[in-house]
Amino acid sequence: MADYKAIKGWTIQTVSSDPSNPILGQVWYNSTLGKVRVGQTQAAAWATSTAFNTARNTMASAGISTAALIAGGDNGGPTDVTITEIWDGSSWTEVGDLNEARFALHGTGTSTAALAWGGFDGANIRNLSEEWNGTSWTEGNNLPAVKAQQGAAGIQTAALSIAGKYPSTTNLDTCEEYDGTSWTAGGDINTARGDPMGSGTQTAGMAIGGGSPAVNATAANEAYDGSSWTEVGDLNQKRQAGGADGSNTATIAAGGDTGPEGPTADNNTESWNGTSWTAESVVPTGLSIQNFGVGTTTAFLTGGGTDPGPTSVTAETYEWTGETVAAATVTSS
Numbered sequence: 001m002a003d004y005k006a007i008k009g010w011t012i013q014t015v016s017s018d019p020s021n022p023i024l025g026q027v028w029y030n031s032t033l034g035k036v037r038v039g040q041t042q043a044a045a046w047a048t049s050t051a052f053n054t055a056r057n058t059m060a061s062a063g064i065s066t067a068a069l070i071a072g073g074d075n076g077g078p079t080d081v082t083i084t085e086i087w088d089g090s091s092w093t094e095v096g097d098l099n100e101a102r103f104a105l106h107g108t109g110t111s112t113a114a115l116a117w118g119g120f121d122g123a124n125i126r127n128l129s130e131e132w133n134g135t136s137w138t139e140g141n142n143l144p145a146v147k148a149q150q151g152a153a154g155i156q157t158a159a160l161s162i163a164g165k166y167p168s169t170t171n172l173d174t175c176e177e178y179d180g181t182s183w184t185a186g187g188d189i190n191t192a193r194g195d196p197m198g199s200g201t202q203t204a205g206m207a208i209g210g211g212s213p214a215v216n217a218t219a220a221n222e223a224y225d226g227s228s229w230t231e232v233g234d235l236n237q238k239r240q241a242g243g244a245d246g247s248n249t250a251t252i253a254a255g256g257d258t259g260p261e262g263p264t265a266d267n268n269t270e271s272w273n274g275t276s277w278t279a280e281s282v283v284p285t286g287l288s289i290q291n292f293g294v295g296t297t298t299a300f301l302t303g304g305g306t307d308p309g310p311t312s313v314t315a316e317t318y319e320w321t322g323e324t325v326a327a328a329t330v331t332s333s
Contacts, residue, residue: 053092
């Protein structure tokens with residue numbers, strides 16, 4: 001029988017520890033463990049993480065899986081919240097509050113440069129927008145029209161507000177673009193909807209699912225090129241008010257409400273490859289509707305929202321790790 005050198009042309013390298021980023025199929029001998037190891041595919045998976053400090057739903061969110069921000073929302077009490085929290089990859093810390101309490105608002109950007117806009121203040125739908133500088137929120141120029149329950153994409157200086165509702169039962173097809181100073185009208189979406197999930201950038205955005213018509217959930221998915229929307233591959237599971245993030249060629253969508261009759265939480269996860277959606281492993285039991293989502297297809301963070309049975313807000317956080325290559329011990333039989 002040929003040995004490894006005869007097959008591959010070299011001997012197995014001896015190391016004292018596993019490589020930090022092994023290559024699929026790479027083989028080595030770990031002298032500390034006294035075992036032959038190999039780079040092997042590790043399936044994508046969810047893990048329960050650290051809960052944030054104030055349970056809430058319909059909050060604005062921004063950032064990535066290791067440096068995220070959530071702001072505002074509905075904590076299930078008599079008033080909405082202004083509370084902002086920052087995630088550092090392991091824990092949540094309360095920081096500077098929004099200037100005005102709102103829920104059903106949306107946000108985008110990073111944990112040090114975010115934008116939050118729209119929403120309800122408990123009495124009225126608002127067109128207010130605020131900018132975050134890593135320490136505090138400053139009021140910026142207003143949206144052209146009041147709206148809530150929008151989708152969001154882009155960054156603080158180039159944001160995209162996608163569809164939404166006004167009042168709470170009327171779906172909108174209007175979209176707006178922010179240039180860091182002011183809002184202007186963008187291209188109208190083809191399928192009017194509230195509570196869509198947004199992803200991508202201002203000139204390469206995604207509108208995923210949402211409520212259309214009335215409160216019915218939809219699987220419709222549209223792509224934006226900076227001026228117009230084009231219908232692309234539908235979700236496998238219709239949903240609204242979930243969490244999504246990524247790019248127009250690689251997005252994760254998780255959770256949400258499948259509707260149409262009453263809130264129906266969905267903990268399914270789907271990934272988008274630029275052409276179609278693929279079902280992934282489900283979020284741990286407990287994910288609620290109206291959850292946030294930030295990150296990429298390889299590292300995603302979601303949580304919060306409303307648990308529809310019984311109806312209550314939650315602070316649970318979940319982390320997604322996409323398919324990776326990890327070290328595994330070679331065994332024989």
